Amino acid sequence: MATAPTTLVFDIDDTLYDVACGFTTHRNSDAVYDFMVKDLGFESSAAAKALRDEYFARYHSTVKALTVAEAEGKLPEGACFDAAALSEWWATRLDFERYLKPDEALNESLRRSPLTLVAFTNGPRRYAARVLEALGLRDLFPDERLFAVEDVMPACKPEPAAFAAVLERVGATAEEAIMVEDSMKNIRAAKAIGMRTVLVRGRQGGDDASKAAAEATKPGDAPQEDDPAIDVVIDAANELEAALPCLWQTPAVWKPPAR
Ligand SMILES: [Mg+2]
Secondary structure (H helix, E strand, C coil), X not given: CCCCCCEEEECCCCCCCCHHHCHHHHHHHHHHHHHHHHHHCCCCHHHHHHHHHHHHHHHCCHHHHHHHHHHCCCCCCCCCCCHHHXXXXXXXXXXXXHHCCCCHHHHHHHHCCCCEEEEEXXXXXXXXXXXXXXXXXXXXXXXXXXXXXXXXXXXXXXXXXXXXXXXXXXXXXXXXXXXXXXXXXXXXXXXHCCCEEEEECCCCCCCHHHXXXXXXXXXXXXXXXXXXXXXXXXXXXXXXHHHCHHHHCCCCCCCCCCC
């Protein structure tokens, strides 16, 4: 018999809100390039973009990307990357409320979940808390169940050590936990350590230009629905309960629909 699930682990960006809503493009383009020009001394937004894209493709986290770029001597002369400064920059300068709105169906469903709810993002903590606040979900993910990149560095998703650190802190085994994610790299890594996986692929038939613009800021990580590492595919997080009503039963069981 399959191990009973106890814990739902949610990625935040492009998982708890739709990839096409415009927020990811807002965060991953001008907001981070401005930071790199003003705080790190890049000569132009284009130079900032080239470096950020190269390292983000490897790490899927801007904080880790800039940390490694600095260690490899790729930042402008004299630049000193401070993850807290980027966290502060994003938390105070992004227009959260313009793009992110509470999703009543998701909110209501998660409030009835019998499982332990955990948020695990490659973004920085203050930023992550602001996203959850704008989505009306902050109280569902209190500090001890919100994991940001600072909590798992020097690792970050998709490194197994990052997942292991989170699972240990919440007292769950990989087999008891379900990872809800939009990133294929993270889905594959979660599956490899024994977690169950749900891919959030983004709403279908919506604003394709916005979706493409957001995916372009995350090179090499677009959803691949036929990947064997995926147990369940949904379009949006608010479809989780309909796709897996077994997780809302008491006791919860793992009974995914056939793929
Ligand atoms: Mg994500």
